[in-house]
Amino acid sequence: MKILLVDDDLFFQKFYSTKLKEAGYEVEIAGDGDEALTKLTQSQPNLMLLDMIMPKKDGFEVLETLSKNPQLVRPPIIVFSTLGDNEDVQKALTLGAVDYINKSFHDVENLKKKISLHLST
Amino acid sequence: MTDLSAYKELYLQTAYTYLHALQSNLRRYKENGENSTVINELHLSAHSLKSQSLVMGYMSTGYVCKELEYIFREIKDQKRSLTPQLSITMIECLKKLNDSLDSIKNSGKEIDLSSEKDVLEQISGVRTNN
Numbered sequence: 001m002k003i004l005l006v007d008d009d010l011f012f013q014k015f016y017s018t019k020l021k022e023a024g025y026e027v028e029i030a031g032d033g034d035e036a037l038t039k040l041t042q043s044q045p046n047l048m049l050l051d052m053i054m055p056k057k058d059g060f061e062v063l064e065t066l067s068k069n070p071q072l073v074r075p076p077i078i079v080f081s082t083l084g085d086n087e088d089v090q091k092a093l094t095l096g097a098v099d100y101i102n103k104s105f106h107d108v109e110n111l112k113k114k115i116s117l118h119l120s121t
Numbered sequence: 122m123t124d125l126s127a128y129k130e131l132y133l134q135t136a137y138t139y140l141h142a143l144q145s146n147l148r149r150y151k152e153n154g155e156n157s158t159v160i161n162e163l164h165l166s167a168h169s170l171k172s173q174s175l176v177m178g179y180m181s182t183g184y185v186c187k188e189l190e191y192i193f194r195e196i197k198d199q200k201r202s203l204t205p206q207l208s209i210t211m212i213e214c215l216k217k218l219n220d221s222l223d224s225i226k227n228s229g230k231e232i233d234l235s236s237e238k239d240v241l242e243q244i245s246g247v248r249t250n251n
Contacts, residue, residue: 008165008169009135009169009172009173010131010135011128011131011132011135011173012172012173012176014128014131015176053164053165053168053169054165055161055162055165082168082171082172082175103172103175103176
């Protein structure tokens, strides 16, 4: 199963890609929203983990682009949130994200469970 | 529970980068006035440093960054201005953040930044639970 990890932060790219690979997933990384949309079409991942605050095109713009273009490939999208971002999470869910993971209080096991859940639905 | 000690060096490498970006962009903003590109970068750097610090368990450092992120977001959304006094306060907070990163590098432990958090909370009006 292939996961597209969308995050501009090198720390989180390394952290989550390592953990996901250890869990047996193939991981592709995109550093911003534009790259994410390109890779969605090119490599057709089974699921996308999406950070919301990024340079250039952010996570909200990615979700909006996908919602306005139903012909684009759209896997289940889990968004990353951090402390104090409740409104952002709600907005992301309204725009079509299926779930969220709190990045602040890391819980890799919870992330794996959510990924497994949404890959099976 | 994830063993984060393996990520400490990477955290410090990227954290110092974000901190230096905050310091230089704050100087640019102060010297050159309103600039949407600079404020976007300030917001992004504060957000990223917050997220990384909280994941690594450096909560005091993370909470200060959360307050900075909130204030920069307000400036970005034109709900607040970066006044000279606010600039000075933020520069002092960034110095303390640098001290915290140095402490993490040298001892593995952050310093207590609750005073700085309190000052920023009074400005932002947003309380962060400890």
